[in-house]
Amino acid sequence: MSILVNKNTKLIVQGITGRDGSFHASKMKAYGTNVVGGVSPGKGGQEVDGIPVFNTVSDAVKATGADTSIIFVPAPLAADAILEASEAGVSLVISISEGVPTLDMIKVTPYLKKNGTKLIGSNCPGLITPGEALVGILPGNIFLKGGVGLMSRSGTLTYEMVHQLTTNGLGQSTCVGIGGDPVAGLYFQELLQMFQDDPETEAIVLIGEIGGDAEEQAAQYIKENVTKPVVAFIAGQSAPEGKRMGHAGAIISSGTGTAEEKIAAFEAVGVPVARRPEEIPALLIKMLKK
């Protein structure tokens, strides 16, 4: 078990003929992900690294039975690509595109809800179930199969954390990059529930950052619903107010969304917060022994 993706996942790549799309389609395929097709309007009938290309997501789904789609299209086109995947009946959509307007994400939300489509991102590195499926731009080689479920608003910081886990022998069930935008798809609460319900996941790592109050809500949710050990890390303790720290959603505004508030919220419900990424493995091991 794991969450969201596994060896049965049938993946299509929207934007497969672009630079990033073709590069990562090959990487995902090489990792062992079942990449069944790609989509690029006007390029149907071609192949990318042996993967058949279709004109529309509908065509791709009909021909391949795909259930998951990953999107590598320019940000102005991302919302339409997400809607197209949902309309075609794909149940999980991962939007990698960075720089998608917030109102575009707001406008797609009700349609996805109506169709029961799950979305991860935009502006995210994707997700991985080690040894089974890599759906994203994450470097597959740093992951190790195991029992830690990880969710994060960041990309390279996730790799850093995973590197710490793997080098300390702590494998991962599934690692999900939820993305750095203010309005995004699946978030902490939904993923906490999935990891709680996943028999393979023994402990959870949550990596948050400044901006918004999703961490505070997650803390409350953990208190009420999560029995597995959770440890957290919050990036941005030294961030100044009013500046977007690289991610569109990482901003302290009018004194709210600070790292201090988030750390306090987790510690108040018994979730230890690492002050340095290097502390995560030891904290996890301590929690698992309890």
Next chain:
Amino acid sequence: MKIHEYQAKEIFSRYSIPVTREELCFTVEEVSSATQKLGLPVVVKAQVLAGGRGKAGGVKLAKSLDEATTAATAILGMDIKGYTVEKVLVAEGVRFNNEVYVGLTIDRKSKSVIFMASREGGVEIEEVAKENPDAILKFPIDPDLGMTPFLARKIAFSLFTEFSLVKQAADMFQKLYRIFMDTDASLVEINPLVITDEGNLLALDGKMNFDDNALFRQSAIEAIMEPDEDEKVELDAKSKGLTFIRLDGSIGCMVNGAGLAMATMDMIKLYGGEPANFLDIGGSSSPKKVIDAMNLILSDPKVKVVMINIFGGITRCDDVARGLVAALEQIKVEIPIVIRLAGTNSKEGLEILKQAQLPVVETMTQAAQKAITLCETISHL
């Protein structure tokens, strides 16, 4: 991205939302003639892209021409939170008997635009939010339905009892929503929205922020933005594929990834140092990017040490190391550098750096500690 009050009110006017009669002035003379044109009393207001201008003395009521020019003399050139006031708005002084707050913003949790309304207008809404959060009513707006007439009325009834005001307000709230959507705003605010003695609604102030990610389709907004000195540097960095934010410390940072860049700054702070900047160079190993990044860091004379923290993922550490070596051969860096490299092929990468006589460490903690020690040593020289 922010715009000035006068610019926000120009947009409001275009959607026929009533705003005060007013004129933008750059000199005391202009203030004098605007005052004569508008008639007394007037309010002279600093136009700066910083909050809290009222508290800083940047807003003054003038009941005579003398008072208006005195106010203009005091406000023009004033420093408000690091911004020099270069222009003021002279607005008609209005008699009113009630003031409220209305605003639209993005709600992350409900993934929708929300309308905020409060009877406690005229004060900073952030303070109301802290001290009396129940005084702010929040109405999520269904993205498919938009601001329906019934919702606009419901919000209006939460603020006003008199039906003539409710009708005016409901019409205005629908327009505000249209402005929000049409301009890809992230915040639209009228504070205060007043009822004049004549019984009309009037926007006394206006505030708008915009979604940076949508500027590609908002050329009219992009055209009126006035980046400050820091933002100019940030925009220039962005054009080179770098995300850069200047801070006050002495340890320059170069990191791949926004989250890791934040964590690196945090680490420096944790051990008692001060980061000089946030800098995300993204995920490539191109020497050009490293050179651009290094030049950006070194343009700050406060920087005494540079800490490079790279996690090699898809871009392997050996490629990153070759890029760093190539870049550092091309530009002369006269201050100490600490490099931390980890991830895919880190052994090979570290070997390349060692052969090039570059100082490397293996963990973030070591890198931060070493950078701080070097920084302190230099400061004591």
